Amino acid sequence: MQCHKATAEVNGLCNMKKVADLCSVNGFSEAALDKKKHNKPDEVALSAMEEAYSTILRGLGENTERQGLKSTPGRAARAMQFFTKGYRETVQDVLNDAVFDEDHDEMVIVKDIEMFSLCEHHLVPFFGKVHIGYLPNQKIVGLSKLARVVEIYSRRLQVQERLTKQIAIAIVEALKPAGVAVIVEAEHMCMVMRGVQKKNSRTITSAMLGVFREDPKTREEFLSLIKS
Amino acid sequence: MERTKANLSDNLTGTPQTANRHLEERLATTKYPARTGSSQGVCENGIPLSTVPDSWKEERTRSLEDNEMSLPSLAAAYTTILRGLGEDPERQGLLKTPWRAATAMQYFTKGYQEKITDVLNDAIFDEDHDEMVIVKDIDMFSMCEHHLVPFIGKVHIGYLPNKRVLGLSKLARIVEIYSRRLQVQERLTKQIAVAITEALKPAGVGVVIEATHMCMVMRGVQKMNSKTVTSTMLGVFREDPKTREEFLTLIKS
Numbered sequence: 001m002q003c004h005k006a007t008a009e010v011n012g013l014c015n016m017k018k019v020a021d022l023c024s025v026n027g028f029s030e031a032a033l034d035k036k037k038h039n040k041p042d043e044v045a046l047s048a049m050e051e052a053y054s055t056i057l058r059g060l061g062e063n064t065e066r067q068g069l070k071s072t073p074g075r076a077a078r079a080m081q082f083f084t085k086g087y088r089e090t091v092q093d094v095l096n097d098a099v100f101d102e103d104h105d106e107m108v109i110v111k112d113i114e115m116f117s118l119c120e121h122h123l124v125p126f127f128g129k130v131h132i133g134y135l136p137n138q139k140i141v142g143l144s145k146l147a148r149v150v151e152i153y154s155r156r157l158q159v160q161e162r163l164t165k166q167i168a169i170a171i172v173e174a175l176k177p178a179g180v181a182v183i184v185e186a187e188h189m190c191m192v193m194r195g196v197q198k199k200n201s202r203t204i205t206s207a208m209l210g211v212f213r214e215d216p217k218t219r220e221e222f223l224s225l226i227k228s
Numbered sequence: 229m230e231r232t233k234a235n236l237s238d239n240l241t242g243t244p245q246t247a248n249r250h251l252e253e254r255l256a257t258t259k260y261p262a263r264t265g266s267s268q269g270v271c272e273n274g275i276p277l278s279t280v281p282d283s284w285k286e287e288r289t290r291s292l293e294d295n296e297m298s299l300p301s302l303a304a305a306y307t308t309i310l311r312g313l314g315e316d317p318e319r320q321g322l323l324k325t326p327w328r329a330a331t332a333m334q335y336f337t338k339g340y341q342e343k344i345t346d347v348l349n350d351a352i353f354d355e356d357h358d359e360m361v362i363v364k365d366i367d368m369f370s371m372c373e374h375h376l377v378p379f380i381g382k383v384h385i386g387y388l389p390n391k392r393v394l395g396l397s398k399l400a401r402i403v404e405i406y407s408r409r410l411q412v413q414e415r416l417t418k419q420i421a422v423a424i425t426e427a428l429k430p431a432g433v434g435v436v437i438e439a440t441h442m443c444m445v446m447r448g449v450q451k452m453n454s455k456t457v458t459s460t461m462l463g464v465f466r467e468d469p470k471t472r473e474e475f476l477t478l479i480k481s
Contacts, residue, residue, distance in 0.1 A: 045312035052305035059298035060337045061290040062410055068373045076376040082447045084313045116446040120321045123329040125442055157315055189378055193369040194335045
């Protein structure tokens with residue numbers, strides 16, 4: 001189905017080895033989902049999901065008729081749609097208006113952006129903070145748009161590595177800056193609530209593109225600024 | 229301390245069930261007094277009312293065989309959900325996700341497989357100790373029954389023994405049994421308190437839970453820093469403000 005292929009492309013695109021190739025390809029934003037198809041959550045899909053959640057409740061041994069659980073399939077289905085609303089949004093819509101020409105060539109950092117996502121392996125939340133820094137090249141972006149880009153990519157079934165890279169590439173593609181750095185640190189409930197059950201462990205991933213990758217001093221400045 | 233001596237003498241010379249008066253009340257009524265609009269026939273766990281007096285023993289027992297047998301239908305349900313979200317269940321990252329998610333959900337509700345009696349029977353000891361015993365900062369992970377989204381927090385338990393003490397880790401195990409279910413924080417707090425009361429018949433029990441609800445943080449109102457605090461005070465903890473105050477002060481430090 002077309003929408004599945006588009007999603008797969010969006011998510012699969014970041015498996016490519018050479019990140020630099022992507023900067024010259026316009027295709028990244030074209031690979032976003034066809035917006036007309038996914039403007040609002042599909043009603044048919046919603047009722048199928050509600051049925052699925054009823055099955056899950058019964059399969060867990062619960063009594064679906066009791067007061068607390070009566071509307072749970074509907075609530076859980078809508079909650080899950082909210083947690084994956086990033087599939088229905090494109091970076092173009094969010095960024096198009098807020099790119100400005102400005103003669104600024106110093107580092108711009110937005111840090112401690114709260115991020116909530118869903119692990120695609122267990123369908124269990126992982127959440128944390130995102131720190132983004134970029135070195136503008138004649139173009140700057142509205143600051144909240146960085147947070148909105150984080151929202152678009154985090155509200156999906158994700159893997160932290162891919163999330164980091166997608167955010168970095170979206171900014172590169174929109175602004176063509178001299179460099180972009182993204183760091184995501186998160187706690188994975190799939191590790192905390194089950195499995196190894198290590199409560200205090202955090203996973204940190206980073207994507208350094210352009211000057212941040214080539215010049216160690218730039219990278220060092222970014223890393224020390226986000227720590228303070 | 230005066231209050232413990234006074235209550236101990238109450239227990240020795242007064243009615244034996246003084247400390248458990250509130251429990252007696254609960255057993256005698258057909259539904260929780262504070263609850264409005266609950267259905268007539270069952271209490272909120274779905275357990276028929278006739279078995280409420282034995283509720284802490286009458287655990288829902290899901291067995292490992294049940295788990296295995298329901299796994300395929302759970303996995304199929306999760307595949308439907310993935311498709312409904314617009315994802316492609318055939319892509320590499322999602323290929324085994326229905327099975328992993330189903331197993332994870334069974335783990336998050338493993339409290340239905342366990343019985344309090346199995347956990348507690350051996351570890352109740354006769355001990356002439358009448359001072360407060362507190363186990364605090366017990367990490368708790370549960371699932372909100374309304375949205376099927378986790379809520380996580382800490383549980384603080386205190387009790388005043390009446391000749392019987394409980395192995396300390398058993399308090400944490402009781403928390404595990406009741407939290408690994410589809411829960412509501414209020415009910416979870418009460419179930420923990422009632423289980424300890426029924427097992428030990430102590431002079432009093434206090435349970436405080438503070439938790440962060442992902443259903444409020446990740447969606448809906450999206451208030452990141454909000455915490456929900458619920459408490460259940462039974463016996464001496466309910467009647468004597470100083471005892472309660474001592475408990476609350478000790479868990480804060």
